[in-house]
Amino acid sequence: MELPIAQRLQRIPPYPFREIARIKRELQAQGIQPTDFGIGDPDMPTPKFVIEALYKAAQDPATHPYDETGFGIPEYLTAIAEFGRRRYGLDLQVEGEIQSCLGSKEALVHILWAYIDPSDVVLVPDPAYSVYKVQAAWAGGAAFPMPLDPQNGFLPDLESIPPAVAKAAKVLFLNYPNNPTGGVATLEFYREVLEFAQQHNLLIVQDAAYNEVAFDGFAPPSLLQVEGAREYAIEMHSFSKTFNMTGWRVAWAWGGAAHVSALSKVKANVDSGTFMAIQRAGAVALGHYEDFAPTMRAEYQARRDALVEGLNSLGWNLQKPRATFYVWAPVPPGYETSAEFAAALLDQCHVLVIPGTAYGENGEGWFRMSLTLKDPDKLGAIQGAIERIGEKLPNLWG
Ligand SMILES: Cc1ncc(COP(=O)(O)O)c(C=O)c1O
Known part of the structure; x- marks a missing residue:
């Protein structure tokens, strides 16, 4: 007989990143390696x-x-x-x-x-x-x-x-x-x-x-x-x-x-x-x-610039964030939910982002991209993702 887990645990939805990891594994099983702007976990080694x-x-x-x-x-x-x-x-x-x-x-x-x-x-x-x-x-x-x-x-x-x-x-x-x-x-x-x-x-x-x-x-x-x-x-x-x-x-x-x-x-x-x-x-x-912090900041700043300028070239109108390694962007018109847009990015462009609703109801209409990337060539991966979005989902902003 299955032992019932506590209500406390039953009440909470799955940890959002676990769900993202599951979707990613499914894609990988099909031989698709998305550019992963999901989890915010530094990709550089401890000094x-x-x-x-x-x-x-x-x-x-x-x-x-x-x-x-x-x-x-x-x-x-x-x-x-x-x-x-x-x-x-x-x-x-x-x-x-x-x-x-x-x-x-x-x-x-x-x-x-x-x-x-x-x-x-x-x-x-x-x-x-x-x-x-x-x-x-x-x-x-x-x-x-x-x-x-x-x-x-x-x-x-x-x-x-x-x-x-x-x-x-x-x-x-x-x-x-x-x-x-x-x-x-x-x-x-x-x-x-x-x-x-x-x-x-x-x-x-x-x-x-x-x-x-x-x-x-x-x-x-x-x-x-x-x-x-x-x-x-x-x-x-x-x-x-x-x-x-x-x-x-x-x-x-x-x-x-x-x-x-x-x-x-x-x-x-x-x-x-x-x-x-x-x-x-x-x-x-x-x-x-x-000694260490300036190098870390310069690295993320270069990635931030590439990503924000790339998204803006596709029609977004984002300010560059002054801190954190996240870019928070609005969902383009024509998509009802952030989950729908994130799914389109993943399916059609192989770009993994986190729908804003993973962070609360008020995150609806937004999505988050993390500047931490597993790809060896970070700026190349960002550029590639921007190109695929532009190609597969043209005229997002009309
Ligand atoms: C806002 C925020 N606070 C705290 C943490 C947890 O950091 P730590 O590794 O120190 O537990 C995270 C991790 O992603 C975070 O995003």
Whole structure:
């Protein structure tokens, strides 16, 4: 007899990327290799100096047991605090205001366990990384969508949140630079969100996974740069996209000591910290941030330019995103849904994109293309995809 899985798991749709991977496998079985603009996972290797640091650290038996600090080893936390000072001018307490995490996804999940009671409202952007909404439900809360519209620079309109909802809200998620829209936030916007949080006594969780992937000299700010933010905020940062380390599962959260300690308490009951050799390698990575990041940014910037200019040559009218490795584009007229357009691109042009609805209802009418590509010749693959779209689907924009 089949054992029934929990309602919690039954209620959520399949993880969107799993579904995309399934479709891709089907195509591959027919001998078709689409140009895959789907999953946002860096295609470049982790830099050598990080791998060497891990190799060295892993040989030291002192790194092999559990990390009993709970927050992270001093060497790691100090490197993060120093990075915070250099990059953002922040003055963070090494003990108490920083928490080592197993990837920022883990931190985004567990912060909800710390703050959400049954029926508490979680304000979630739409479109967004799927984790916020799913995890709000798993924590027992109710997600309330905050639409991100191009007219408002893909920022939520806080004034449109009904007062009763704002009153019931305990957590507000932000994600800037934004996946999937590529939208960015200013310090002024962060100030407004802080005022909102003060007014309604809620926690801002800012997902800064893409803060270091920015172009044209733009340096996205940290929410913690806003005076007084720590009392109401925690911000998640990750090595994944900055240093091509998605598989390493290494990240950190920084913010007010009360929030960091609440997250830490959850983690103490769930995991037993990050492998200390990985923490040492993370410290080395941050020490090289200023040398490494410009190369990473230049690579994505060249791809962004090729893709956006290519799409615009076919009739789109896109602005180049200032950060993230995503291009968020509207579905051309004549297609009713983003899923229909994505299917046409895949079937006829062998170009894999993600329909906007994978990120929420408000993603309808849009699709996302990631600049991370498995093809050896990245610019050639982008060019080829643009040519095939132009050839197979001419006059998309009339
Ligand atoms: C918006 C956003 N936040 C967080 C993550 C998770 O990153 P990490 O590898 O640090 O868990 C991702 C991964 O794609 C993401 O897109």
